[in-house]
Amino acid sequence: GAVVSQHPSRVICKSGTSVKIECRSLDFQATTMFWYRQFPKQSLMLMATSNEGSKATYEQGVEKDKFLINHASLTLSTLTVTSAHPEDSSFYICSARLGELGDTQYFGPGTRLTVL
């Protein structure tokens, strides 16, 4: 149980285009999902907390108009990187919380974004 998937696993795009990344909880319902970004040889940095049916909560320094988050159902959250630039190239990872507030977060396999 507690499987989280992400799609696509890898994407290469031109500068200025938008990219959508999907995060799905496959065998459980997740009222809260989290989006992280990880640059090479660095740790995970939380970008935003995605709540089903309400607006996402963004961390300080993360532009909400650039990183659009939609959590339309209990099993799906999407992150759209709008007008991507080379500095947005990174490893984007989502996680979903199983159960109540005190439970563990389970991570998706990540999406490697390369912006040319």
Next chain:
Amino acid sequence: GQNIDQPTEMTATEGAIVQINCTYQTSGFNGLFWYQQHAGEAPTFLSYNVLDGLEEKGRFSSFLSRSKGYSYLLLKELQMKDSASYLCAVRGVIKAAGNKLTFGGGTRVLVKP
């Protein structure tokens, strides 16, 4: 805020034991997690401590001292596949932080034959 420190790299020999320390200073504490992350992959959950003491799971054990703001992950009988980064993460107080995790920089463990 949260400040989490762990060593950058450690090297150990196959079959040996390695201890990865993690110290934290946080404005609120509601549990500490250890994750394993292989290069290019997402983190996988290893252990969770919220009370003081030792939690053992097979070859992996994790210890927590809340008064000292200190945890360690102990890896026994090291195998080559244990070469990975190990991430220490602290969960904030629920109301203020909404179950957010703050990650340390990760410790890269290299297991040599």
